Amino acid sequence: MSHTPSRRLRHALAGGAVPLLLLTGLPAQAQAQEAPVHTVRPGDTLTAISAAHGVPLVDLFRLNGLDHESIIYPGDAIRLTGEAAPAAAAGTYTVQPDDGWWIIARRTGVSAAELQRLNGMSASTMLHPGMVLTTAGKAAAPAPTPAPTPAPAPATGDVIRYTVVSGDSMWGISQRFEVSIPRLRELNGLTRSSMLHPGQVLVISDGTLEVEPVSDVQPIGDTFLGRTYPSHVTASANENLRLLRSVPQPSPEQMREIVRETAVRMGVDPRLALGHAYTESRFRMASVSPANAIGAMQVIPITGEFASELVGRELNLLDPYDNAVAGVAYIKYVQDRTPTLDTGIGAYYQGLGGVLQGGLSAEGRTYVATVRAAMAMF
Structure with a gap:
């Protein structure tokens, strides 16, 4: 996504508030079934699942810890019977399966940063179903943690x-x-x-x-495709490049499979996702542009935040799997809101607002042609 942050922000602001509920699709089977669990198929919605199985929507929410803003994806298991998780005491929240900081923040009305502060945690803390979080009151003192083992310099032959x-x-x-x-x-x-x-x-x-020595990383300049970016943007881009190059990354072949699997799981044509990833980075995860577009899917931070809202959890663009999720979530978003495949492809590059208001630019048309050619390879 080699474009200016203002273009990427425009798609999120056009038309008012950004919608968080992405549950539209084709109806599921009309007749009720007796299976205790429904495995989500492409096109399923919670409303359709409710009708197909004769389970009130409110019961689906209760049984699965969901709400009207929840997003479901093909492969998700939706419970149709059983007992709901025990109600948490006032001022607490019990973590449900697939919960993330963003979705808990929306359910509790407490920001993700405040939840982390109250519980002595951070954005990288792994949440587990059944974990009880404090949602009000004084900040919890972090549990005593043994000093981490210092990271040794790996040597050939050492385990x-x-x-x-x-x-x-x-x-x-x-x-x-x-x-x-x-x-x-x-x-x-x-x-x-x-x-x-x-x-x-x-x-x-x-x-x-x-591990590639950090000192070998060449600095990113401030100009790309005829645009010059502010120093704070390129400084952030260089720091992200340093972080990516400081740890081993998937090979292009491995990253290609990560993108493919992510697209299938999220109900997006894998050839489309692979076409974007190939065009953006040739499946190279350790890739950052002067615009601070990060990783194999070349996602800029503001789009990463938007993608986090779409999937209901905080995404780390430096993580190969989260990078793929962010890119595929945005592909799905723009394709759902554009009249043709080509305009959706162009919106990934130009921003949704720019394409809908002014059509594809000359650069956008070139980008579409390149992605289309790449799709034919897969």
Whole structure:
């Protein structure tokens, strides 16, 4: 997404408040079924699921910890029967499956930053179903945590292990030890749904880890495609590039699969998502533009914040999986609001407001043609 931040912001401001409810789609099957769980299919909505199974919408919300602003994706399991989670005491909130800081903030009316302060946590703290968060009152003192094991310099042949402590997250561990999240999962046989537990021993390096020296990273200039960007934007871009280059990243082949899997999971044509990612970065995660467009999907921070609102959790654009989610969520958003595939592709580059108001620019048309050609490769 190689364009100015003001263009990217315009799509979020055009027409007033940004809608958070993205549950429109084709109706699900009309006849009721007796299965206790419904697996979400492309085009499903909570309203359609309610009608198909004869379960009142309010009961779906209660059973699954959802509300009118919740977003569902293909593959999600929606409970149709059973008991709801126990009600939390006043001033507390019990974390539900798939909860994130953003969605909890909307449900409780307490900002994500304030929730983190009250509970002695941070944006990188992993939330677990059943965890009880304080939503009012004085800030909680952080639980005593053993001093983290210092990150040793990996040496060929050394196997490095780390014991998980309370408050650890995959992202925090990856940053501390300069190893990518995909590599951590590969070394430990974990998946995206795996949870960390205090006392769990992780393999950090099997002796083959190589990290690109930070000093070798070339600084990003302030000019791109004829535009010159302010110094604070390029300074942030250089810092993000330094962070990305300081830890191993997925190979282009691995990143391509991450984008493909993310698109399938979120109900977006994988060829379209792959066409965008190939055009933007050639699937290179350690890529940042002078406009501070980050990662394989080249998402600028303000669009990352918007994508976080769309998916209901805080996304970290420096994480390969979150970067893919942010890009695919925005692809879905603009495609749902444009009359043709090409205008949706152009909106990813120009911004939705710019395309709807003024049509595709010359640069936009070139971008569309490039993405279209890339789609044919996949």
